Amino acid sequence: MFAQLVQQHQRSVFFLAMRLSRGDEQLSRDMVQKSFLQAWSHREGFRGEASFKTWLLRIARNLILNELGRAWRQRELLPDPSDGGSPAPLGHVEAQAFELLEAKEKRLMLQEAVAALSDRQREVAILRLYHDLSFAEVAEICGITTNNAKVNFHHAVRGIKKFLATQGVAA
Amino acid sequence: MTCPSDETLVLFADSEDNQPTAELTAHLDSCTACDERVRELRLALSEWRSTDLVDADSYSADYFAPIGADIERALDLSTAREAPRVVTGASLWWQRPALAAAVAAALLIAVGLLRAPPQSTAGPEAALATTESLEEVARELGRGLLDAASEDALVDDQTSLSFLASWNLDQAELFDELPPLPLTTTLADEFDLLSAEQVDSLIKRL
Numbered sequence: 001m002f003a004q005l006v007q008q009h010q011r012s013v014f015f016l017a018m019r020l021s022r023g024d025e026q027l028s029r030d031m032v033q034k035s036f037l038q039a040w041s042h043r044e045g046f047r048g049e050a051s052f053k054t055w056l057l058r059i060a061r062n063l064i065l066n067e068l069g070r071a072w073r074q075r076e077l078l079p080d081p082s083d084g085g086s087p088a089p090l091g092h093v094e095a096q097a098f099e100l101l102e103a104k105e106k107r108l109m110l111q112e113a114v115a116a117l118s119d120r121q122r123e124v125a126i127l128r129l130y131h132d133l134s135f136a137e138v139a140e141i142c143g144i145t146t147n148n149a150k151v152n153f154h155h156a157v158r159g160i161k162k163f164l165a166t167q168g169v170a171a
Numbered sequence: 172m173t174c175p176s177d178e179t180l181v182l183f184a185d186s187e188d189n190q191p192t193a194e195l196t197a198h199l200d201s202c203t204a205c206d207e208r209v210r211e212l213r214l215a216l217s218e219w220r221s222t223d224l225v226d227a228d229s230y231s232a233d234y235f236a237p238i239g240a241d242i243e244r245a246l247d248l249s250t251a252r253e254a255p256r257v258v259t260g261a262s263l264w265w266q267r268p269a270l271a272a273a274v275a276a277a278l279l280i281a282v283g284l285l286r287a288p289p290q291s292t293a294g295p296e297a298a299l300a301t302t303e304s305l306e307e308v309a310r311e312l313g314r315g316l317l318d319a320a321s322e323d324a325l326v327d328d329q330t331s332l333s334f335l336a337s338w339n340l341d342q343a344e345l346f347d348e349l350p351p352l353p354l355t356t357t358l359a360d361e362f363d364l365l366s367a368e369q370v371d372s373l374i375k376r377l
Contacts, residue, residue, distance in 0.1 A: 006239050006243065010239055011235060014230070015225060018224075019223075107225075150178070157185075157215075157216070
């Protein structure tokens with residue numbers, strides 16, 4: 001039974017960790033394991049008020065943010081823009097529409113745009129855009145109200161558009 | 172209606188299933204700027220959704236198989252640490268679906284055989300079969316099922332002994348101590364759990 005849940009949801013947890021950590025694969029694998037172990041040890045706390053996926057993602061989100069906070073404090077994760085580790089500046093893209101960019105460029109561009117958001121806006125945007133969750137579910141995972149989730153999503157959308165505009169890309 | 176807030180337009184553009192108020196719909200029909208803004212937002216959101224922050228397609232099911240296996244292994248260890256497994260016949264076999272099904276199948280078959288002796292279509296040897304021999308057949312069948320169900324070695328001899336003891340109708344007190352079986356199916360359904368070979372073997376023996 002629990003093994004089935006692992007099979008069913010490990011991708012969601014993994015990709016949530018990947019998106020929030022900007023592609024740290026090892027951390028994401030660790031987070032998958034820790035999330036399920038914690039879900040198992042706290043299974044009696046799951047009362048079915050939310051879906052299992054929402055409950056699990058809330059556990060995962062907390063673990064991931066804790067881990068990222070620790071890692072970032074240790075300067076292990078965020079690449080220094082001056083060391084060439086981050087995507088190249090995209091000012092040269094001029095006014096090309098976002099849709100016309102190559103897939104890889106789009107990804108890099110969006111990664112930058114999302115990274116520029118506040119923590120709350122970033123997690124709300126990621127959960128809403130890439131995890132196919134309702135605002136109520138996003139709110140449940142983030143521990144905020146549904147209205148707060150909507151407001152943060154709105155700011156995230158504006159933030160991403162603004163970032164893309166400053167890069168010379170009309171989204 | 173004055174132009175709605177940008178937040179309203181973003182949320183409307185984001186949720187295809189979002190039921191707009193009649194007022195908003197009417198406004199969008201008459202306000203080119205807002206209608207254009209919604210169209211633009213929908214395009215942008217659609218683009219962003221289709222441009223994942225990670226290349227998810229490059230992670231196949233094979234990538235996740237060992238992660239899942241690690242979790243299951245860790246869970247076994249975690250469970251062992253959390254509550255050391257004390258294997259007793261009465262505590263383990265009924266908690267495991269495969270074993271419970273095997274025990275239920277064997278129980279039902281035996282009860283059915285004991286209560287409904289073979290009909291005239293059975294051979295002369297079967298017609299002479301005693302209750303003891305039928306019970307013995309059921310015991311062997313149950314033992315086989317238990318062996319098959321306990322291949323992962325989570326069941327020890329104590330469990331088998333407990334199961335076999337439960338077959339001994341003279342030891343009713345032990346049988347009564349066991350938790351109730353989750354018998355939610357019919358004898359015919361339980362028979363379906365048996366392989367064709369097992370059924371053939373049973374018929375031949377009878």
